Amino acid sequence: MKKLFLCWMLLVASLPLLAQIPRNASGHFEYSQFITSDSTSVEILQQRAEKFFSRPMLVHWDSTWSIQYNGSSARAADGFIEINLTTGLWGSRAKVGLQYAIIPSGNGYQYSISRMVVRGKEGKEYPLEEKPVVLKHKHYDQLVNRTHRYLQRVIGYMKREMNGFQ
Numbered sequence: 001m002k003k004l005f006l007c008w009m010l011l012v013a014s015l016p017l018l019a020q021i022p023r024n025a026s027g028h029f030e031y032s033q034f035i036t037s038d039s040t041s042v043e044i045l046q047q048r049a050e051k052f053f054s055r056p057m058l059v060h061w062d063s064t065w066s067i068q069y070n071g072s073s074a075r076a077a078d079g080f081i082e083i084n085l086t087t088g089l090w091g092s093r094a095k096v097g098l099q100y101a102i103i104p105s106g107n108g109y110q111y112s113i114s115r116m117v118v119r120g121k122e123g124k125e126y127p128l129e130e131k132p133v134v135l136k137h138k139h140y141d142q143l144v145n146r147t148h149r150y151l152q153r154v155i156g157y158m159k160r161e162m163n164g165f166q
Helices: 002-014 042-053 137-162
Strands: 031-036 060-069 072-085 092-105 108-119 125-127
Touching (some): 042 092, 042 108, 042 137, 072 137
Antiparallel strands (some): 072 092, 092 108
């Protein structure tokens, strides 16, 4: 009995787990977190946010802008990431559009990644939360899983930039 239970647990542990993109109160995919900073001023955090949005390495930025939020200047951008999918012999790429914002405050900063859409080849956009008709179920799960993993790397890079590490 113990061997059967152990085999069952090893089988379950070896299965790949699907990544879950967090959702906001309205059910849309959104990453949002407040990061506490020890002694970094708001001006330095604003400069670091501007520097992050000036680098198109991980995210291809379409446009960036400065916004006022609660009396301080924040940075925001629209852009897209390209996700590789295994959809046949050669595979394919899907573009996922997103809106990214970094809001510095007195004791840290808040980031938000929202409004994720799949950009179709015909110029149409589909909300990532709703499976586009053009994607098969297997490919949609793959797209969501790989988007989550990719955005985790982007967030990690952004945190290093905002902490002043190069």
